[in-house]
Amino acid sequence: MKWFDKDENLLLQRSFIFGLTGIALCLVPLFNGYFQFLNAPMGPLNGVGLLLQFFGLSIAIMVLRKRKISEQAKDKAKKMILVLGVALVFFFMVI
Numbered sequence: 001m002k003w004f005d006k007d008e009n010l011l012l013q014r015s016f017i018f019g020l021t022g023i024a025l026c027l028v029p030l031f032n033g034y035f036q037f038l039n040a041p042m043g044p045l046n047g048v049g050l051l052l053q054f055f056g057l058s059i060a061i062m063v064l065r066k067r068k069i070s071e072q073a074k075d076k077a078k079k080m081i082l083v084l085g086v087a088l089v090f091f092f093m094v095i
Contacts, residue, residue: 008063008073012080015059019084022052026091050091057084 003011026049029042060080063073 003059004062004066008066008069008077011059011063012073012076015056015063015077015080015084017056018052018059019056019080019087022049022054022056023087023091025049025052026087030094046091046095050088053084053088053091057081057088060084 025045028049029046032038032042057080060077063069064077064081069077
């Protein structure tokens with residue numbers, strides 16, 4: 001079954017999980033830069049976090065582009081796009 005054929009609530013839930021995981025992974029190098037918990041390279045972890053945020057954003061955009069979805073799902077997708085877009089801009093400015 002293709003992702004586009006799945007239920008929009010399931011897709012929005014996956015978008016939220018991917019986005020939240022990406023934000024958490026991007027916060028780890030940020031905190032490590034200030035508090036020096038680990039003396040390890042944090043670039044790959046930051047890259048994986050950004051990749052997960054982009055994936056979550058693309059799922060939310062895919063839900064918004066579906067034809068027959070409820071108004072509630074549209075509003076959730078718009079909020080998810082806004083939150084993940086702001087998070088991506090923030091983490092790009094921090095890098």
